[in-house]
Amino acid sequence: MSLLEVRALSKEFGGLRALEGVSFAAEEGEILGIIGPNGAGKTTLFNLISGVYAPSSGEMIFQGESILRLKPHQISRLGIGRTFQIVRPFQNLDVETNVLVALGHRYYPSLWKSSAPYRQPGILEEVHALIERSGLRPYTNQLAKNLPLGFKKRLEIARALALGPRLLLLDEPSAGLRFEESTQLMELIRQVLEQGIGVLLIEHNMQVVMDLCKRIVVLDHGSKIAEGSPEEIRSNPLVIQAYLGKET
Amino acid sequence: MISGYLLTILITIVIYAMLAHSLNIITGHAGQISLGHASFFGIGAYTSAMLYTEAGFPFWISVPMAAVAAGIVGAFLGIPCLRVRDDFLAITTMGINFVVEAIFLYLPFFGGAMGIGGINLPRWFGREMTKPEYFILILVVFGLLLVLDRRMGRSWIGLAWASIREDEQAAGAMGVDVVRFKVLAFILGSAIAGLAGGFYAHFLTFIMPQNFGFGQSIVILSMVVFGGIGSRWGPIVGAIILGVLPEVSRPIMEYRILIYGILLLGMMRFQPGGLLGPESILPRILRRSVYGLRGPG
Numbered sequence: 001m002s003l004l005e006v007r008a009l010s011k012e013f014g015g016l017r018a019l020e021g022v023s024f025a026a027e028e029g030e031i032l033g034i035i036g037p038n039g040a041g042k043t044t045l046f047n048l049i050s051g052v053y054a055p056s057s058g059e060m061i062f063q064g065e066s067i068l069r070l071k072p073h074q075i076s077r078l079g080i081g082r083t084f085q086i087v088r089p090f091q092n093l094d095v096e097t098n099v100l101v102a103l104g105h106r107y108y109p110s111l112w113k114s115s116a117p118y119r120q121p122g123i124l125e126e127v128h129a130l131i132e133r134s135g136l137r138p139y140t141n142q143l144a145k146n147l148p149l150g151f152k153k154r155l156e157i158a159r160a161l162a163l164g165p166r167l168l169l170l171d172e173p174s175a176g177l178r179f180e181e182s183t184q185l186m187e188l189i190r191q192v193l194e195q196g197i198g199v200l201l202i203e204h205n206m207q208v209v210m211d212l213c214k215r216i217v218v219l220d221h222g223s224k225i226a227e228g229s230p231e232e233i234r235s236n237p238l239v240i241q242a243y244l245g246k247e248t
Numbered sequence: 249m250i251s252g253y254l255l256t257i258l259i260t261i262v263i264y265a266m267l268a269h270s271l272n273i274i275t276g277h278a279g280q281i282s283l284g285h286a287s288f289f290g291i292g293a294y295t296s297a298m299l300y301t302e303a304g305f306p307f308w309i310s311v312p313m314a315a316v317a318a319g320i321v322g323a324f325l326g327i328p329c330l331r332v333r334d335d336f337l338a339i340t341t342m343g344i345n346f347v348v349e350a351i352f353l354y355l356p357f358f359g360g361a362m363g364i365g366g367i368n369l370p371r372w373f374g375r376e377m378t379k380p381e382y383f384i385l386i387l388v389v390f391g392l393l394l395v396l397d398r399r400m401g402r403s404w405i406g407l408a409w410a411s412i413r414e415d416e417q418a419a420g421a422m423g424v425d426v427v428r429f430k431v432l433a434f435i436l437g438s439a440i441a442g443l444a445g446g447f448y449a450h451f452l453t454f455i456m457p458q459n460f461g462f463g464q465s466i467v468i469l470s471m472v473v474f475g476g477i478g479s480r481w482g483p484i485v486g487a488i489i490l491g492v493l494p495e496v497s498r499p500i501m502e503y504r505i506l507i508y509g510i511l512l513l514g515m516m517r518f519q520p521g522g523l524l525g526p527e528s529i530l531p532r533i534l535r536r537s538v539y540g541l542r543g544p545g
Contacts, residue, residue, distance in 0.1 A: 073423050090414035108423055114408065118403060
């Protein structure tokens with residue numbers, strides 16, 4: 001059984017087909033790259049899996065259960081964490097509190113439990129372990145809005161990890177980062193993989209994708225045009241055509 | 249002995265502080281703008297007044313019922329508000345205020361333009377409560393609400409509200425049930441406004457629809473913004489200052505809305521966080537004098 005199985009997923013926005021019949025499967029401990037030109041539907045795909053939009057048709061099975069009609073908070077509680085293409089940390093909360101919000105997923109379902117104070121020794125320990133792991137310790141009590149971009153991205157990953165996820169959706173983690181920052185971030189992603197967490201990675205930087213991913217799905221104009229190993233993708237004429245255009 | 253006039257002002261200010269505090273839960277903590285908060289104040293006042301004058305319930309039942317009624321209506325009105333955000337939410341809540349005021353004004357059941365009279369101060373120990381006793385009663389109730397607010401602020405509920413205020417979509421992705429916590433904020437804020445309405449009706453002894461119009465909502469919002477939106481003490485300080493100002497001089501009373509408007513504009517330009525906002529002048533001066541530190545800049 002796959003960790004996440006997506007079958008014939010489609011999404012229309014008022015007649016505009018953003019995604020059309022996309023199918024693939026993601027496995028535990030594997031990083032599946034999702035690439036495609038701008039407007040191919042990559043972020044739409046993430047927004048469908050994380051419940052921001054409801055699909056027009058198709059099916060999504062996570063750990064054997066359909067997540068088709070679930071709300072974002074239900075999906076995240078099941079163990080799908082995500083980051084955003086344009087970073088969205090809670091800007092006016094400090095790093096510690098940002099991570100705490102996500103740890104609260106265990107308490108929010110019960111009104112009684114969620115009325116308990118959140119600053120408890122055991123919970124803070126967990127938060128600090130996550131902050132340490134993501135290399136954010138010097139920033140623990142800084143407001144998120146004051147962090148450099150690379151660390152905001154780390155914070156988003158730390159926050160997603162606080163959900164105790166089985167699957168992470170990373171939307172262009174290396175975009176806007178300098179080379180070293182990007183390399184460090186990839187190191188963090190590798191560590192995540194070692195824990196057996198599955199990763200879906202949207203990425204424009206081909207170097208990063210080819211290095212990290214054993215398997216890649218290519219989208220173009222909302223449809224899947226190829227799937228395979230980096231070598232196969234690199235030599236696939238359809239992919240080359242999608243990126244570079246048709247020879248005339 | 250405090251004069252009756254001073255007591256009237258004091259009681260009015262505590263009621264305003266309670267209102268500002270209740271709006272702060274919705275707008276400050278959970279980040280949902282409301283331009284119709286006076287409607288819940290009115291629903292509380294009318295519920296308490298009707299139960300007291302028509303059904304013969306004592307104050308001790310009619311006022312808690314005012315909070316319950318306003319909370320229930322707040323939950324129902326909160327639901328359509330869940331589908332809209334920011335400027336649309338502002339307009340929706342404003343519309344709700346006009347509808348509620350119109351219902352009080354045009355339905356004879358609610359006494360129409362004449363309002364409802366004959367609501368008295370509560371009785372205890374076989375006699376009517378005196379004004380100083382009533383002042384202490386609402387002060388104690390308000391104190392308890394502040395203790396509760398402090399507890400909420402330190403709980404997962406407070407954290408969930410903060411995350412919704414910062415970024416709804418990211419909050420959802422972190423497991424926060426956005427709908428549930430928004431409705432909770434609307435229920436609590438409306439119920440406390442309803443409670444304030446109950447206290448108000450029994451103190452003023454008669455109520456009219458005009459007390460609960462859009463202008464009143466703006467007065468409450470001004471207090472919250474002026475004092476410092478989202479901070480615990482800011483809205484209270486705002487209620488005290490903006491509540492006392494019109495009493496100090498008659499001209500201010502006559503041009504109240506004009507002065508509030510100018511104050512709001514000035515605050516937005518120079519101190520958007522309000523008097524007690526985290527980055528405002530006043531907390532910086534206080535910190536400097538307490539720790540003897542130099543503030544930034």
